Amino acid sequence: MPNANEDNPSALSQVQRRAVSELLRVSPVADDLARRFQEAGFALALVGGSVRDALLGRLGNDLDFTTDARPEDVLKIVRPWADSVWEVGIAFGTVGCQKAGYQIEVTTYRSEAYDRTSRKPEVSYGDSIEQDLVRRDFTVNAMAVALPEKEFIDPHGGLDDLAARVLRTPGTPEESFSDDPLRMMRAARFAAQLDFEVAPEVVAAMKSMSERIEIVSAERVRDELNKLILSVNPRKGLRLLVDSGLAGHVLPELPALRLESDEHHRHKDVYEHSLTVLEQAVDLERDGPDLVLRLAALLHDIGKPRTRRFEQDGRVSFHHHEVVGAKMTKKRMTALKYSNDMIKDVSTLVELHLRFHGYGTGEWTDSAVRRYVRDAGPQLERLHKLTRSDCTTRNKRKASALSRAYDGLEERIAQLQEQEELDSIRPDLDGNQIMKVLGTGPGPEIGKAYKFLLELRLENGPMGYDAAVAALKEWWATQS
Structure with missing residues (x-):
């Protein structure tokens, strides 16, 4: 390790101690791999984020190495040694493998640059670790530890920047x-x-x-x-x-929020409000980071710029911004190549994020609660978190009232779920039973009948077989 920075010696000595501890933990695997490269006539060094994280005391089981060996030579070395090997990144000089619970990537010294008209980097291999480190993104990721001798290599002052x-x-x-x-x-x-x-x-x-x-x-x-x-x-x-x-x-939808005044919080714009909602959603996570929830929190108000209206009484309104925002969310996430499932989940949350405010004073009917659960579907728990996160008012009395109102809604949902199995709301008759009652085969009419019975189920709760048959026959008579 290098000498400590004179301006901050305690900080550097602390990270050095962390690094020694972390490197000792991974030494059995790292040193074993390094010896194999050495015997084959090649150099190997722990590099980049792995060294940075070791210095920060947060090195996980993902280990990054760099070497002068070309990818085909790397494959020859790791195949007999690793538990499994993959070649997904081999076009970019990277061979991946797993050993004793560690996820390992070995990359040939390289230099990559973009052609101004290309979307893919052009990879060329380097001949020295110094050449490799200079092309790294940041100095804190341009440090290496040569193995097995554990020589610390830091040509660009990464350790000083890490301490600072x-x-x-x-x-x-x-x-x-x-x-x-x-x-x-x-x-x-x-x-x-x-x-x-x-x-x-x-x-x-x-x-x-x-x-x-x-x-x-x-x-x-x-x-x-x-x-x-x-x-x-x-x-x-x-x-x-x-x-x-x-x-x-x-x-671009994010910076577009900076100029918009939120109708509930005139002291700050929608941009600041959205970042606060994101932070509050993060605080409600219980099982680790949730990308769907976080994206929905960040994007929930992106429809406001397009729907802003100045009312005669001086208020600013954003009518139907949740519907417009859901469409904008789909368009942006599609452009960024998100999966169809994730696009659907996030846009559903954006579209439903205001639904609770119709509950307001606690006057929702059982039918409205059923529809809330039905429309949220598998996103119900996330919708709970998003709705609670969307309250950023500094008025403690108002915030408390909103929280109590949502507590009441969740209690209503829990009660109805226990009574009616809300998670799987469906009509009292299935498709086969509908066809039998109506004496007809598959067709559009059966779909209409199913939809009619589903609306009855949402409105009235479970009806039972006989009541559902009677209602279906009465409806069918009007259709004929």
Whole structure:
């Protein structure tokens, strides 16, 4: 390890102790692999995020290595040794494998840069670890530990930046972001994940080069955005995306919220409100980060700019912004190549996020509660969390009243669920029974009859077989 920074020796000595502890933990696997590379005539070093996380005391079971061996040589070395091997990233010089519970990636020294008209990086292999480290995104990710001798390699002052909790690039940020524009989004993601500050010159380059992000594939942008949103402090990263202009290219609906006044909270705009709702949704998570909930919280009000109206009494209204917002959510998530299931889940939550406010003073009928549960479907628990998160008023009395009202709604739902199995609401007669009663075969009429009985079920609760048959026959007579 290098000598401690004179300005902050205690911080560096602390991270060095953490690193020693973490490296000792992974040594049996890492050293064994390194010896195999050494015997084959190649070098191996733990690198990048693995070294950074070791220094932070948070190294997990994902280990990243770099080597001068070409991918075909790496495969020859790891195949007899690993529990399993995959070649998904081999076109980019990366071989993946699993050993003793560790997920390992070994990447050949490389240099990659974008052609200005291409969405994919051009990979060329390097000959030295120094050449490899200089092309890394940030100095805190440009450190390595050569194995098995455990020589610490830090040509760009990454350890000092780690102690100072600052993100800088090994070369100029303009060169780094020209090589791979996605690194601009990574700056925001690491700021959110690690609670680091981004160096002023890096922020300046992000602002001047933000349009370069458009040459990056939607899938890579989406994956980076997901990591940011799932981080410990997504608000910090999202602010940087907006302030740098990047959000204007990848998620333009977010900066569009900054100029809109929220009708319930005139002291702050919808942009700030949405970031607060996201934070409050995070606080309600119980089983780890929930991407669907977080996306819904962030996007729930994106329909407001398009629906803003200034009323005669001076109020600002956003009628049906939840419906417009759901459509905008589908369009943006489709452009970012999210799965159809995730698009459906998030847009459903956006569309339903205001439904509770119809409950208001607790006057919902059983029928309205059934419809609320039916429309939410499998997103009901998330809808509970989103609705509670959407209360950002500083008026404690109003906040308490809203919380009590929602408590009441959840109690009503629980009572009806116990009585009526709300989670699987369906008519009292199934399709076969409907056809038997009506004396007809499959066709559009059966679908209409099913829908009629479902509406009765939602309105009245369980009817029983005889009552349902009577109602169906009466309805069928009017259809004839």
